[in-house]
Amino acid sequence: MLPTIRAHRVEVRTDALSPQQHDPPPGRVFRQLYDEYIGADNETPPTPRSRADHLLRHAVQHVRRGIRRGSEDGGGAVQDGAGLVDEAAARHHALMAIKRTVPNLATEDIAAATAFYVEVLGFEVVMDMGWIVTLSDRANPKAQLSLMTHDATAPVVPDVSVEVDDVDAAHQAARNAGAEIVHPLTDEPWGVRRFFMRDPSGRVINVLTHRT
Template sequence: MSVRRVVPNLHVRPEEQERSRAFYGLLGFEEVMNQGWILTLASPSTPSAQVSFLTHDATGPVVADMSIEVDDVDAAYAAVRASGAEIVHTLRDEEWGVRRFFARDPSGRVVNVLSHRGTG
């Protein structure tokens, strides 16, 4: 299994999304996804360098602290479950094209682990 990217997820109020887009735009980030509840900005020169701003999670119980895209989310889910880590949001296919689950890391942070459907 390999990691494709790691994205910090920042929990924000709705009115903070636009201000965040403007501020991080000053640093060279551009919008790559906006579903209303989640806004993701990326570096045009290094597209895997991203940051997301979430007002809430559309299907998850909490806003995860970070997202980790892996090439095989099913293998990751099996490994995390076998470790005894807390599963916060069970493995599922989401309507926006990802397969994902949430788990709590040893320090208590919630991690969204995902693969884009059709790519792993």
């Protein structure tokens, strides 16, 4: 029996890709890739619709070539393709886009702290949830600062928030690196998906994406 591929939220048994059986293996992302790149037998795959498609495209093509070689050496070729899938997934977090970073300052008097930054530095309030206030510069909206009395669902106030385009990939990268997960990957009621991790200096990082 060939090994199981576990990469970028994809789990598929390579024996499901034998020359005798072309049924799509389990896994939503891989099933979509199978339908487009293998099941349809396209020589030229369609334009990738996402980062995951782009990174896995060549690996899937390699697996397809292994299927075509037949039973004599197809297993080894498919296993080589499995390695490429793992490599593609490992490269994914390196290409992951960082969309925004925001320092978070803990305060016991959020009203006084807000007034200080507004009056002294000219910030304006762009979000106020009571326990967190986010300030921004009118001329440069990406220049932001958050003030927090506590966190609504997590046990600590994070030192910085980092918004990424793929929080699930970031979470997997953090686990692969052995980082301490301070707050689990969670869909929060205010519309973000996030987790907290601790960096080597002990700082707590809030990694998030806004749900669409």
